[in-house]
Amino acid sequence: MRYHKIPDETVRRLPVYLRGLMVSANQGDKYISSRSLADFVGVDSWQIRKDFSYFGDFGTRGVGYDIERLAREIKKILRLDVIRRAVLVGVGDLGSALLAYPGFGIYGLDIVAAFDIDPRKIGNTVNRVTIEDFAQIDTVKDRDISLAIIAVPRAAAQLAVDKLVAAGIKGVLNFAPCKVSVPKRVKVITLDIAMELARLPYYIPRAGRTEEL
Amino acid sequence: MRYHKIPDETVRRLPVYLRGLMVSANQGDKYISSRSLADFVGVDSWQIRKDFSYFGDFGTRGVGYDIERLAREIKKILRLDVIRRAVLVGVGDLGSALLAYPGFGIYGLDIVAAFDIDPRKIGNTVNRVTIEDFAQIDTVKDRDISLAIIAVPRAAAQLAVDKLVAAGIKGVLNFAPCKVSVPKRVKVITLDIAMELARLPYYIPRAGRTEEL
DNA sequence: CCATGTGAAGGTATTCACAGCC
DNA sequence: GGCTGTGAATACCTTCACATGG
16 A cells, blocks of 8 residues: 555654664575564564555565565665765763764764864864864755754753754754754654663562552 | 553653753742643643643642642652662663763662673773673672663673573663563663664655655 | 643554455 | 455544633
8 A cells, every 4th residue: 555654653663674674684584574574673563564564565475575675665765775974963971972883874874073062072083083163063064964963961952953953954863851942844853861761660560569560 | 530541652751741840840940830841841731731630630720730749749650769770781882971971860860880791891980880790790689770771782682681680670771773582571671872863864855855744 | 810630532553354465 | 375465443642622620
């Protein structure tokens, strides 16, 4: 069934599938069934088939999915079929870790620039990226960069994002623990690490009590 | 309406509210309306009221919510009313950043131990935590630690989590980009940073095309 | 009068069961 | 036989509109 809007939850799962497919491809497999992929990535097989059905028939009944072809299609859907260049703002502990993080590559994501306000950091090179002065942030406009990662303190987040939007950034991954306001055309995903850890205890039964949950 | 199961999506938003309430409390406010909180955290006001209604009447009509009392209640729901001690496994770039991360404190979360397999790291102290040998991981059993954060390469994740489960860990925040299997009684939240960035381009219209989305 | 709390309506996503095809 | 693809059923979550109470 084509021409169907892809649900947001499906979009959220697509990178998971993509990762699974690429690992399978590296093992030399050519086809994979929804069942095998399900076991591998931890999503139910009918959910996988349903998700794939939103954007076309890529499977062969009795065989499974052509890994190469499906991976290519998912990349296209996610618009990862071109290399995506990203800028990092805030090169503290977290920012440095992100610069060194090897996981972006498989999605064709590349952090090509980094900015900070700390004069002691400006000029340093981390993982082949030289840290620039945040005052020069508007230079990203001419460097074919569409994504930004902000890893600055809460108080600096809105200013950082405002400057990035002015410099033509289209999407922001925000690690600062706060809401940031942007024009509707810009997409922000906020990822508050502490918050993720904070909801973990909810799922842990209190010691000495066995009821509830 | 009491005695109602709290939806997962509400649980996901509770830490957001809690953060907002604590910031408001620091500003000296005593009451806050769902509207003000909505503006502050970026969730609709009716959603907030609905969420709060799942666990009791904490608001006063015409006035708003008692910040202190509501914050205390949310902490209780999330089981953050006691200090939660956590262990970190994997002190690479990301792990080090997490050790230094100041954001856990407001939720009463505390990383009190860290483990790695690299002999060059063992014995070093980062942010008052001394890195221990992963071979000694089973010692966490006797140290009142219920949560774990794993920041190891994919290939090491399942082993790390197995040892942690054996050591009595009840909840795991997994930064490794893969599924990890655990007994049903243990809760895992996987947070794959690259994946979050990878779904951002989907929301960015392709240059030169204005249709679709 | 203001802001909460909540049934009811509407929308979205998950799960199922099986028809269709290789 | 095996596995995909999908309508239908179900569950879940969001949104609305307004009655309720300080």
